[in-house]
Amino acid sequence: MIDKWGGVESLKIYTLLDDYAGYESQFWATHGVSFLLEVKFQGYTKRILSDVGPDERVILHNMELFGISPESVDVITLSHAHYDHTKGLLGFLKEAKKEIPIIAHPSLFRKNFINRPYFREIGIGLKNSREDIEKNGGILILTREPMNIAEGVVISGEVDRVTDFEAKGIGTYNISEEGYLERDKLLDDFSLAVNIKDKGLVVITGCAHSGIINILKHFKNLFRTNSIFGVIGGLHLVSANKDQINKTVEGLKEFPLKWIYAGHCTGFPAQVAIYNAFPKAYGILHSGLLIRE
């Protein structure tokens, strides 16, 4: 274990948004993901908001049910530019009414397109201009490198794509410097890891467009430990074939996973495969889910 990233004494993960609301739940759901991480270390309690979803009203409603005020957020991280993770940013800042650092990739504001089932823009949206974000308290910190956000909490930076079955592209496009549409490599796909003292690492993804096995290997290298015991977020296997799903399941077996909550863009066949491989560890991700470590 590398000491330079530190460790927390405890972690709470409040699921502020998933595509599923849960059984008989008062929480709201829509297509997207958002988590609030609360970490305690050295007498501090810090709150990190990982993604904001496509519309701030959903996470604000769910925060209220959890009894968490928007102004209690210390830092925001954005997993990638896609609207279902970012579009609620400006609206959230307007509610928080304070200066908040926002950590994201330098390509956050690029236009991003998809042509299935129809052609449309799926980036952060024009409403979230850099200028308006800054006017409303957002302090943009754009990085390609891993960064310590709090003791034991690390954002991945760009993830090396080392497996041969992941990150094949999801059919999204951006506009090249020359002005042409080109395949988007989604290099901005970031995840978070929290090192919990005497327990190991928990990994929180947005969509895992880099591939979940690439992401876990990345954190394994950064922390110099294999002890990743929790994974939560979207795994973007919704359009993966059987071969990729099987190889992903085999890749997950290399880590001592005690729990996996794979929701959002994971897709039903992959969820079934992961459940079958890890029946005790697998849980259903939903808005309102609270994890304590």
Ligand SMILES: [Fe+2]
């Ligand atoms: Fe997503």
Ligand SMILES: [Fe+2]
């Ligand atoms: Fe995405």
